[in-house]
Amino acid sequence: MSSANTDFRPTGNRLGNLLRQWRTVRGRNQLDISSETGISQRHISFIESGRSTPSRHTLLEIARVLDVPLRERNALLLSAGFAPVYSEAAWNSAQMQSVTKALERILRQHDPFPALVMDRYWNVLMTNDSAPRFFNCFIDMSQRKGPRNMLHLMFDPDGLRPFVDRWDEVATSLIQRVRTEVTGRVIDEETRELLEALLTYSEGIGLDPGDHRARQDRRGSRDEDHRATGTTSILPIIPISFRKSQTLLNYFSLVTTVGAPRTVAAQELRIESMFPADEETEKEHLRLLGIVPA
Secondary structure (H helix, E strand, O other), rough: OHHHOOOOOOOOOOOHHHHHHHHHHHHHOHHHHHHHHOHHHHHHHHHHHHHOOOHHHHHHHHHHHHOOOOHHHHHOOOOOOOOOOOOOOOOHHHHHHHOOOHHHHHHHHHOOOOOEEOOOOOOEEEEEEHHHHOOOOOOOHHHHHOOOHHHHHHHHOOOHHEEEEOHHHHHHHHHHHHHHOOOOOOOOOHHHHHHHHHHHHOOOOOOOOHHHHHHHHOOOOOOHHHHHHHHOOOOOOOEEEEEEEOEEEEEEEEEOOOOOOOOOHHHHHHEEEEEEHHHHHHHHHHHHHHOOOO
């Protein structure tokens, strides 16, 4: 069946329910939307109640003002009887070739420090050469079959967790990142399942990563390690530290996203680049990877 003959007619008032849901999430009322789009408040009210059917342009304008992610804009269009306008082709499809080539360049340029590309659920899609080499300094990555998920790798007691310093604080920070960096700032069902899985990992040590009291209880002597490095008090970021034998390695991350995305995959990709937080970590990192400084 051709797309021109496909019946996209909505059932019930799903469109109105979705629009009200997004207005609630964004904390906006109908007057706010009207003033920013030029669409009358009466018309917006009629659309939400099902008494009026919006044009494609009108619906996309409302979605733009509400900052609805591209995947969910397609859902809005379908609920109104229109075909989706944003491609949902896979991240490694031919359509995304120019983007993936750019990502490969960015990853290569970040060697000898770890960098990886992840999707919206922290599944690892691409890495530079240094990322697996670095993680192999702690665990045998060949034993972890793909697709690999960075959060599972961090939270798993058989993964990187035993090597992460101040684990309870890192867990709290990662949980918060999941909640704040989620696409469109809305936690969908798959993200909720991911969070529940991470909390299940933490049950074994009696720690809820959302509980700040656990972080305070364990602060004690560990603070001395970080005071010794001098990084905690002077860095404008929160480092993540790994222990290799008696050596403490301090890193921080920068997250990069694709600007002005026009496809769902492009909007949901992000690059995580790890940097040494101090000169001693940089030297030790190069030594671990067997790299002789120039």
